[in-house]
Amino acid sequence: MEEDISKETLFRIKIDKDNEAFDGFLDEIRSAIQDTRENYLKSILEGAHPADIATVLHELDSDEALYLFRLLPFEEQAYTLIKMHDDMLSTFLEELSIDEISKTFEFLETDDTTYLLSYLTENKRNSVLSKLSKRDSFEIRSQLGFRESTAGRLMSKDFATAMLTDNVRKGIINVRKKAKEIEDIYQIYVTDEDEILKGFIPLKDLFLTPINTKISKITNFSVYSFHYDTDQEEVALNFKKYDLVSAAVVDDLGRIIGRITLDDVLEIVEEEASEDILRMAGVSEDERLATPIFQSVKRRIIWLNVNLLTAFLSSTVVAYFEDTISRIVVLATLMPIVAGLGGNAGTQSVTVVIRNIATGDLSFSNWWEAVHKEFVIGCINGVVLGSITGVMIYLVKGNMVLGLVVGSAMLVNMLVASLTGSLVPILLRAIHIDPAIASSIFVTAMTDVCGFFFFLGLATLLSNYLIT
Amino acid sequence: MEEDISKETLFRIKIDKDNEAFDGFLDEIRSAIQDTRENYLKSILEGAHPADIATVLHELDSDEALYLFRLLPFEEQAYTLIKMHDDMLSTFLEELSIDEISKTFEFLETDDTTYLLSYLTENKRNSVLSKLSKRDSFEIRSQLGFRESTAGRLMSKDFATAMLTDNVRKGIINVRKKAKEIEDIYQIYVTDEDEILKGFIPLKDLFLTPINTKISKITNFSVYSFHYDTDQEEVALNFKKYDLVSAAVVDDLGRIIGRITLDDVLEIVEEEASEDILRMAGVSEDERLATPIFQSVKRRIIWLNVNLLTAFLSSTVVAYFEDTISRIVVLATLMPIVAGLGGNAGTQSVTVVIRNIATGDLSFSNWWEAVHKEFVIGCINGVVLGSITGVMIYLVKGNMVLGLVVGSAMLVNMLVASLTGSLVPILLRAIHIDPAIASSIFVTAMTDVCGFFFFLGLATLLSNYLIT
Known part of the structure; x- marks a missing residue:
């Protein structure tokens, strides 16, 4: 035993x-x-x-x-x-x-x-x-x-090949030679006399064919290959699209110089998804636990400084209404609610759109659907949350106009959130800027500025009804 | 040709x-x-x-x-x-x-x-x-x-097996039988007479061994298998940890009932990363472009309502200082800056920690390192951004005490952000709540409340110096 x-x-x-x-x-x-x-x-x-x-x-x-x-x-x-x-x-x-x-x-x-x-x-x-x-x-x-981050960096140089003019016996001998070095051989690549990649043969086909058959007879000419300078993100998208297990890497002349396997791609997919999350928060996509603190701080602090700028911008909007606030100080306690909820709703739209772009579900052909959907969601969110907030303010503060002001400002801000939240990442993508990096800054700046402006502006217009 | x-x-x-x-x-x-x-x-x-x-x-x-x-x-x-x-x-x-x-x-x-x-x-x-x-x-x-989302759902039922007591010839015949149905055979699973999984043989080993060899001679007994009820996230972590290309799925008795391949895992990894991003924004992790609007709204609006509650909470803090604000109305224009930057810094910490948990870099053995690192970053952020903001306020408003109040409130809030931002996800994880769902709500609620409280509290204490 x-x-x-x-x-x-x-x-x-x-x-x-x-x-x-x-x-x-x-x-x-x-x-x-x-x-x-x-x-x-x-x-x-x-x-x-x-x-x-x-x-x-x-x-x-x-x-x-x-x-x-x-x-x-x-x-x-x-x-x-x-x-x-x-x-x-x-x-x-x-x-x-x-x-x-x-x-x-x-x-x-x-x-x-x-x-x-x-x-x-x-x-x-x-x-x-x-x-x-x-x-x-x-x-x-x-x-x-x-x-x-290109195919050339990703590839390994271990692979087995055979020529079109060889027979299956020669192919098996080549696999046998490589079998010790290469743990995971799934296929053998087929080239012409000049090493130009022509096709591939799955290992099981190679072994299940009589050994005198010509390699060219069983070659699958639909071979997947990447130029060495192809971006790793594109490599990953193709692996997913065509359900690849491995693919060849070729040089400028089309000669095979390496191969990429699915486990390399697994790491990329995880890396790229991490990148999106980290970039959305303004954190360097290379940040690991072991990254020296100074390096971690550098990227984060740049982001926080940009945030500081937009915060000053919205602060200017508030300053414009100082007079109203000094007369009706309750506005100061309520304005963060309107701006904050707009920011959160905007982040939801941004996140959904960025994920849809990353997974390839959203492309140039159907961007309009996404914007339309977000806008409808914005309307519903605005009506529901505007009503809840308005009624609560009315009940707590006993002033119906105040409730109306908060509620309508929130409704408008939700629409702003849904439109900017969906359009900004799509536009950034169209001009080849990674939407994950810049979208949420734009969007929360917009919802802050608009939130403060609508709320305090409306309050100023109706200030006679607000002073109790 | x-x-x-x-x-x-x-x-x-x-x-x-x-x-x-x-x-x-x-x-x-x-x-x-x-x-x-x-x-x-x-x-x-x-x-x-x-x-x-x-x-x-x-x-x-x-x-x-x-x-x-x-x-x-x-x-x-x-x-x-x-x-x-x-x-x-x-x-x-x-x-x-x-x-x-x-x-x-x-x-x-x-x-x-x-x-x-x-x-x-x-x-x-x-x-x-x-x-x-x-x-x-x-x-x-x-x-x-x-x-x-378990191994049982993920597996396919197509795989080739051989028994320990068979010889290699029988194994090859079994592969040949399955070869047409199964596109990607990489290995053959080895069982005993009762179908209990015992090991596996890589395809190339099977083909490169003399056909009269006993299967048990070339079996690799370090076989990876998952019980059908194993969570898919655990399946994916094991595939990554052990660089698996495929693994068996077994029933309660240890009999092989299916197999999972790396391409299934690729989808999970992408799904799980998406889940984290979407959950952090309070969006349902199943949300696709094609999800009916009503379903999309449901989860999002629950999240926004929770946000509304925490917004009311921080609004109460502001209301507590209405008196101070009515005397020094400029505070109303500055308080969103302190709270907002704290929220952003907290989100950075939360994001980094959640990503580190997801990739397995952060575990119970090294959580302290992560908290320590975030705290140091919080100190640096606080000093740098507190100084910048303080000086700017001083230059714009011409009041040094006001600059000091804003700057110190920001410093304290950055420390709160870094501590809660790193501790909350770790604690949630420890009590088996997905940190991606609940962390950012806790953290931004904390930075809002603390931001408003420190800033307005300090301003109240020093109010005599602030009225110009």
Whole structure:
């Protein structure tokens, strides 16, 4: 009887945080580190998945974690680094020597190496690169030569090919050669004699066809490829649109130079969605927990200063009505309600429209539907919330005109919110500005200014009825 | 010489919107529809990718689009429906007869069928289900029996298996049997005699091993599986953590009942990120462009009403200082600045923390780091923005004490913003409430109340110096 459950699975069960045994297991590791029981610790870690090792390291102090990490073979070290949260990764790459780092790099594909290099200081990066073999270092430098966030940066250089004129036997031999390096081969790419990409063959078709068949007979010529300079966002959209699992990357002449797989795209999709959320709040899209505070502050404070400017703008509107406020001071207590609710409603519209743009549901052909829908929602919101607020003010303050003023100002402001909230992101997109960055500033500035203006203006017009 | 470029690729080039020929191509299609030149249109569409057909349909009026759609074979119709934006999909499913819909369903896997069914009215859904074969209808109903957003709903039922006691030849035969139905086989699952999942074999290993080898010899026992009731968010996190390409789904006894592939997970990741953005703005996470307005309004208006309540709360704080405001009316023009900037800074903290929670970078072990970092950022923001604002007010209004009051109120409010902005989402998470839903309401309510209170309170204390 074979072993039924792997070491990897056993380790995973032990570190399940919902499991009561987890704390005990951690204490065991800690005390073994204390007593430097190297062999015992090595035996515990053997066979564990790098992601699970990283999970354990995150629970330890950084000294304990480093000690445990250094007990791992270099190959495991490499994969574990890839799986660390970025705050721990920064610490580790600071603490590890240039020698140690370059030894782990030998086991990684170029896209992972590039990722780790981005965490090193410039000096350390150059020292590490000079330690690597000429071939590795050349490959990494050439990949770093592609623009950031493009297909060239994203691709890995490991793939199997066959020529149109080969037969299936040759194709299988090529796969067999690559099979050890490449974990996830799903298809073999087909080229002509000049390495120009022509098509692909799914692995199962290759293996299920008689070996003397000509490659060109079973080639699927509908091959998906991206030029190396294609933006990663476009890569992701195409993967989603055409349900791709992998795609080729080609150079200017159409020769295959790499391939991108779905798991790379998964990261992009998550990154791009994060980008939208963070940009909407005026936070740098690169901000991670490990980002130095100074850098985190820089982008945020720029945004807050822009907000300060728009706040002064709306403050000027209020100042224009100082006279009215001094006579009817209750207006000062109510004006933030009108402006604030408008801002929130506007943010709702902005968010929905930006998400629809990002997922591709909203395009130039149907923008009008989105604006129309938001406007109708604005009307309903305005009537419902305007009435509720108006009636409440009337009941609390006993002045019907005051209730009417608040209610109608709110209605108008909701319409402003829905129109600007839907139109602004669509317009920004049309002129190629990322709507996530600038929309909400525009929209809340509008709802503040309009909210204050309508409310205080109307109050000024009807001030004779408001003084009780 | 074989054909070098496929019909699919040719069609894709024609509908590239950056291509000037696109408009001409569309006009051609439109006029062919006008003249009902069926055969010509069929020949144009032949071999085109369903996603590209959907792109063309989106450019046409709905009558033209329906006409063109009905020229497609049912299989193409099925895949094209899956690729439509949801507003067009709703229209189409309304217009198509029960007969037409059920014919397309025969070509779809259960997860896609379930997706389309969710767009049908209850009546139409039941009619369609009753038209399907007993087996199809049973499968769909049983899949609908799993809870929404779980592994069971997500899985497809197409996968290849072999038993531990089989040899490789049997495994290859099993793959061959399934190869036509399953487009993307990457691995074969290994079970014992009772269908209990034991491991898996990557396809390339299966094919590169001598056919008389026992399956158990080459089985990888570190197999990833999910219970059918596992939340899809957890499924996605595990796919990312362990770089999975596919995983098995098992029943209560551990028998394999389905498999989930990376492309399903891609959709979840995008969905979950959308959910966070939409929830933070108080919009229903199911809201699509095609959602009926009434449903869109419902969730949004609940959120706005909660906002109305907190706005009344902060309005009460202002009312408490009416006396001071009536004496120094300039306070009314400045108080929205203090509260507003606090709200924006708080939203930045909330956003960063929620994103870090979602990506798994922030866990219970390092929450303190995040709070600490946000607090330091709050200090810096407070000092910088407090100074800028204070000085500006002093320069504009010529009153140094007024500048000091605004500046210090802003400093304090920035600290409140950073602390509540980081602590609230972490606490909500700890008590298993989705931080994206409730955090920003709490935080902006806090910054409004505290902003008004500190600013007006300080102004009241120092009112003798403020009256000029």
